Amino acid sequence: MPALTLRDVLALDQVRAAGPELLAGADALDLPVRWVHTSEVYEGVNFLDGGELLLTNGFGLTGVGEEVRRRYVRELAARGAAGLAVEVGRSLPSMPPEVTDEARTRGLPLLALHRVVPFVRIAEAANRAIVARGLSGRAAVRPWGDDHTVALLADLADRAALNQPEVEARSALAGFRPGPGARLIGVSVHGTRETGVVDRAVRLSGGAGVMRAAFPGDVLALIALAGAGAGAGAGQGSRDPVRAVQEAFRTVAGSGLTVAVGHAVEAGGGWLHWSETLRAARTTLELALTVPPAEPTAPEGPLVTSARALALERELTRGGVAANRERLTALVRHTLGPLLAWEAAHASDLVRTLETHLRHGCSPTRTAALLHIGRQSLYQRLERIETLLGLEIDDPDLLGELLTAACAHRLVRGAGAALGGLRTVA
Numbered sequence: 001m002p003a004l005t006l007r008d009v010l011a012l013d014q015v016r017a018a019g020p021e022l023l024a025g026a027d028a029l030d031l032p033v034r035w036v037h038t039s040e041v042y043e044g045v046n047f048l049d050g051g052e053l054l055l056t057n058g059f060g061l062t063g064v065g066e067e068v069r070r071r072y073v074r075e076l077a078a079r080g081a082a083g084l085a086v087e088v089g090r091s092l093p094s095m096p097p098e099v100t101d102e103a104r105t106r107g108l109p110l111l112a113l114h115r116v117v118p119f120v121r122i123a124e125a126a127n128r129a130i131v132a133r134g135l136s137g138r139a140a141v142r143p144w145g146d147d148h149t150v151a152l153l154a155d156l157a158d159r160a161a162l163n164q165p166e167v168e169a170r171s172a173l174a175g176f177r178p179g180p181g182a183r184l185i186g187v188s189v190h191g192t193r194e195t196g197v198v199d200r201a202v203r204l205s206g207g208a209g210v211m212r213a214a215f216p217g218d219v220l221a222l223i224a225l226a227g228a229g230a231g232a233g234a235g236q237g238s239r240d241p242v243r244a245v246q247e248a249f250r251t252v253a254g255s256g257l258t259v260a261v262g263h264a265v266e267a268g269g270g271w272l273h274w275s276e277t278l279r280a281a282r283t284t285l286e287l288a289l290t291v292p293p294a295e296p297t298a299p300e301g302p303l304v305t306s307a308r309a310l311a312l313e314r315e316l317t318r319g320g321v322a323a324n325r326e327r328l329t330a331l332v333r334h335t336l337g338p339l340l341a342w343e344a345a346h347a348s349d350l351v352r353t354l355e356t357h358l359r360h361g362c363s364p365t366r367t368a369a370l371l372h373i374g375r376q377s378l379y380q381r382l383e384r385i386e387t388l389l390g391l392e393i394d395d396p397d398l399l400g401e402l403l404t405a406a407c408a409h410r411l412v413r414g415a416g417a418a419l420g421g422l423r424t425v426a
Contacts, residue, residue: 050081055123058088190258340409
């Protein structure tokens, strides 16, 4: 069965109800439409793979100059978009002439929608028709391949405007069908463009399915683990799913790789939860690559961390370190000022010792082992810290403030200029 074309989309009742007017691109009506996205102008263009029809209410075309509007149309055409449909009459009184002119020059189909119809209805109707065509004939399914997986993972990680039927249909086309009770975990891997390491980790952890693809900066994956009593394999059952995935990657990943694991979410919780764990994995990876670790790492093997392990770092860097630097610096000075003054005059490692000790439940044995020092040396450091700060570091009322300040010190000091451009999205 042939793929759905733009002409077919225009014939749908939901589209006809919007009063579409074709302003440009009549010669391209019989080209296939791979998917229908809803997005504000300038959002999501970089994730288009070609063949998508983009719906927008036109708000992004208001208040900008002619050249900006023309450039937007050129970028859509360069990405191979199947067309642009703009709602006119509310945010945008009429179609700007330069948009129409540029679309005609580029041969990009341009539609003006004169009546208000919720975009979700149009997108659902069109995408269901696309999926129906794809499932009816393998020839229509094959062109999506890995490109479709890349597009879906990118949309989820970027929290693009999606809806549950669309995500379920697109994931089914990608061969990803998490069963009832499945837990989903986002994973981001840096240091390779090979997806085989993800596949090996899925098998070792008893995963029930995976959707993964290589991106310029990482390999991104959404792993499904069977829930207890739902055919859980080895590594599942009552085990902590995040811990199981981390252990699997520590076993199969090679030296030099950095792996970040997101939260475990219920597959049936909706696409926003799918997006949440992928975004958490990507943000955690960015932190792991940018911020010095809280404790010494093994010289061999991969660095495997998780969103919960870097939860404090994620919270402190919301919006980027540049935006929070003044606040973080003030916190560090207020809480750890005497330690900083001591370290400026003496060769010591008191702040790092404090953070490691607090992160591990104030256990002298664990702290000494991680810092590779004797317990007597640790006791001397802890005594020095308490003397300088004038407090007992195991006081429950102080644990939160001290740990937050120590973490903030590492973020500001260790990242340096690189942290000025750190962008966190979760």
